[in-house]
Amino acid sequence: MSQSLNELVDSWLRTDQNQSTRSEIMTLREKGDTQELERRLKTRIEFGTAGLRGRMEAGWARMNDLIVIQTSQGLCQYVLNQVKDAASRGVVIGHDHRCNSEKWAELTAAAFLERGVKVYLYRGLVHTPLVPFGVKRLNAACGVMITASHNPKDDNGYKVYWENAVQIIAPHDKGISDSIQANLTPKVWSVHQIHSSPSCLDVTEAIKDEYFSAIEALKHPHYTLSQKPLVFVNTSMHGVGHPFVLRALRSYGIEITPVKEQMLPDPAFPTVPFPNPEEKGALDLAIQHARDCGADYVLAQDPDSDRCDEFLPFAAFGLLLSNRFSACQVESSTGRVIAFTGDQLGTIFAAHVFQAYRDAGKPLSRLAMVASTVSSKMIEAIAEKEGFKFVECLTGEPLPYDICFKYIGNTALDLSAEGFDVPFGYEEAIGYMFGSEIRDKDGVAGSVMFAQLAELLHAEGKTVYAYLEELYRRYGYFKVPISMVLFRWHERIVTIPQTSNSYYVCRDPQIIDKIFARLRNYSGQKSDQKPDYPRNIAGVKITRVIDLTTGYDSGNLPSFQPSLPLSSGHMIQFRGEDRAEGTSVVLTVRTSGTEPKIKYYLEGHGKDSDVVEPLLTRAVSELSDTWMQAQVYHLEQP
Numbered sequence: 181m182s183q184s185l186n187e188l189v190d191s192w193l194r195t196d197q198n199q200s201t202r203s204e205i206m207t208l209r210e211k212g213d214t215q216e217l218e219r220r221l222k223t224r225i226e227f228g229t230a231g232l233r234g235r236m237e238a239g240w241a242r243m244n245d246l247i248v249i250q251t252s253q254g255l256c257q258y259v260l261n262q263v264k265d266a267a268s269r270g271v272v273i274g275h276d277h278r279c280n281s282e283k284w285a286e287l288t289a290a291a292f293l294e295r296g297v298k299v300y301l302y303r304g305l306v307h308t309p310l311v312p313f314g315v316k317r318l319n320a321a322c323g324v325m326i327t328a329s330h331n332p333k334d335d336n337g338y339k340v341y342w343e344n345a346v347q348i349i350a351p352h353d354k355g356i357s358d359s360i361q362a363n364l365t366p367k368v369w370s371v372h373q374i375h376s377s378p379s380c381l382d383v384t385e386a387i388k389d390e391y392f393s394a395i396e397a398l399k400h401p402h403y404t405l406s407q408k409p410l411v412f413v414n415t416s417m418h419g420v421g422h423p424f425v426l427r428a429l430r431s432y433g434i435e436i437t438p439v440k441e442q443m444l445p446d447p448a449f450p451t452v453p454f455p456n457p458e459e460k461g462a463l464d465l466a467i468q469h470a471r472d473c474g475a476d477y478v479l480a481q482d483p484d485s486d487r488c489d490e491f492l493p494f495a496a497f498g499l500l501l502s503n504r505f506s507a508c509q510v511e512s513s514t515g516r517v518i519a520f521t522g523d524q525l526g527t528i529f530a531a532h533v534f535q536a537y538r539d540a541g542k543p544l545s546r547l548a549m550v551a552s553t554v555s556s557k558m559i560e561a562i563a564e565k566e567g568f569k570f571v572e573c574l575t576g577e578p579l580p581y582d583i584c585f586k587y588i589g590n591t592a593l594d595l596s597a598e599g600f601d602v603p604f605g606y607e608e609a610i611g612y613m614f615g616s617e618i619r620d621k622d623g624v625a626g627s628v629m630f631a632q633l634a635e636l637l638h639a640e641g642k643t644v645y646a647y648l649e650e651l652y653r654r655y656g657y658f659k660v661p662i663s664m665v666l667f668r669w670h671e672r673i674v675t676i677p678q679t680s681n682s683y684y685v686c687r688d689p690q691i692i693d694k695i696f697a698r699l700r701n702y703s704g705q706k707s708d709q710k711p712d713y714p715r716n717i718a719g720v721k722i723t724r725v726i727d728l729t730t731g732y733d734s735g736n737l738p739s740f741q742p743s744l745p746l747s748s749g750h751m752i753q754f755r756g757e758d759r760a761e762g763t764s765v766v767l768t769v770r771t772s773g774t775e776p777k778i779k780y781y782l783e784g785h786g787k788d789s790d791v792v793e794p795l796l797t798r799a800v801s802e803l804s805d806t807w808m809q810a811q812v813y814h815l816e817q818p
Contacts (some may be wrong), residue, residue: 233337252291254360266321270298277445286371312386346589419483437586523556619790685816718798
């Protein structure tokens with residue numbers, strides 16, 4: 181073992197007071213497992229705008245007691261330095277059901293109490309949106325949620341909300357990271373005294389009551405339960421969502437039938453290999469239960485219930501494909517299943533929110549909505565036609581999708597400060613924000629809003645898919661490439677369309693750079709004054725290029741500067757139009773900061789669906805063969 185590695189091991193053993201994690205490192209040293217020791221100790225888990233998330237093990241690169249204490253000490257000092265009256269305003273702390281979550285929430289509380297900061301520590305399990313909700317209602321200085329969302333069972337995380345009740349953004353991420361490095365010596369290890377501290381307050385039930393009142397306030401003014409209410413099955417994926425969804429839907433008069441095997445919190449997630457409803461087989465129990473009881477819809481939330489999905493029924497059967505918000509409709513006569521994409525649901529929700537706003541007699545000049553830049557442009561088209569404001573913002577990359585809402589939430593706050601009402605925002609990765617009380621995605625609110633809309637449409641004799649078709653006819657068809665997946669239901673095969681906004685796998689960063697360099701000098705005629713991007717795709721003329729890496733927007737004259745912030749990775753958006761055919765395309769290609777992937781998002785728009793779909797097929801083929809040169813560079817595709 182090298183001297184430097186020995187020093188790292190000794191440093192860990194001097195600092196860590198948890199006997200279990202100390203034993204892990206000692207055992208690895210005794211076995212001479214230098215590779216594993218290097219993985220655990222050579223680098224430190226990075227604090228970013230997503231906070232922390234990683235495997236629960238000993239080591240500087242993992243999630244454990246020591247890392248949580250050091251992170252909490254650094255965060256506390258940074259907040260005291262940055263936020264006025266932080267000590268008296270306090271911190272809101274919550275946790276989910278994962279292994280170590282309760283203890284780490286208590287260690288976080290202990291670190292803040294040690295510095296004289298008031299602590300609002302939720303008692304029991306809560307879903308993630310209750311933390312930012314509490315930060316806003318209590319005017320707290322910050323919030324911390326201990327959760328790893330839908331990650332595998334061996335992971336856990338540390339999510340931070342700023343005083344504005346939105347996930348942190350730059351420069352706070354770097355500031356907190358630097359503060360952690362300056363506060364590494366543990367000041368607390370015991371949590372025995374925190375609950376008896378007069379500065380550790382229990383406001384759990386009061387905040388829950390206020391949260392559910394806010395959910396009930398989202399009720400449509402014309403909402404009434406139909407004479408023959410729809411039947412909803414719900415699975416919470418062994419997470420914390422069931423009691424929150426149950427209470428929220430009951431305030432709308434809607435009852436749910438739980439999938440009992442997945443209803444209670446269980447950190448082992450025994451019925452699913454990964455607690456993510458998008459994973460293959462994750463919804464088998466829910467589907468079977470819906471079949472057995474003849475349900476109309478299945479709702480599902482990911483374990484921390486900040487996202488959700490739904491499906492529609494046989495004659496209204498729906499399945500929610502979970503930690504994101506997707507939906508399917510099955511036609512009883514044909515057995516055909518129609519799966520809604522995240523973008524389609526975003527459109528459905530946006531149109532529903534717009535119509536309710538308009539019908540309430542509110543001025544549309546004050547209405548604004550937000551979506552990530554890789555989401556569908558259909559809301560943009562609705563906004564242009566109906567006269568309200570639409571703003572797009574960056575995705576969460578180069579960090580995980582989970583933090584896309586840091587941009588959506590902060591953009592919504594900026595618009596509110598300008599005098600706009602911002603009742604809705606979404607990301608195509610199936611996260612949805614409703615109302616002004618929580619500027620973050622909320623799977624409970626999403627489940628309620630979907631169920632409410634389904635009931636409103638059911639009373640009119642409509643399905644959600646029929647409603648979407650009405651929107652297409654009014655605003656044009658916005659479609660993404662579709663692949664068909666076979667699914668067996670009641671001993672018959674049905675087809676489920678799934679979106680294939682997709683990616684290419686490339687493990688060589690130099691090849692990725694070469695591909696994007698070629699896109700910026702496509703015909704080899706680039707000059708300092710004139711970029712040289714592709715001019716056509718699938719026969720459609722490229723009319724605008726927005727390069728968020730180099731800072732170029734061909735449509736923003738005379739500066740040619742993009743309105744969106746620059747991306748730390750490669751990211752180029754192409755917009756094309758064929759006026760003769762009445763069609764247009766939007767294609768975004770970008771790199772992933774967490775995976776060896778080039779991702780693409782492709783959407784077509786036109787008045788005729790039969791024209792748009794073959795256009796997308798041709799565009800995917802040209803993107804792969806010509807733009808990406810997938811065969812030349814041996815790019816892998818899913």
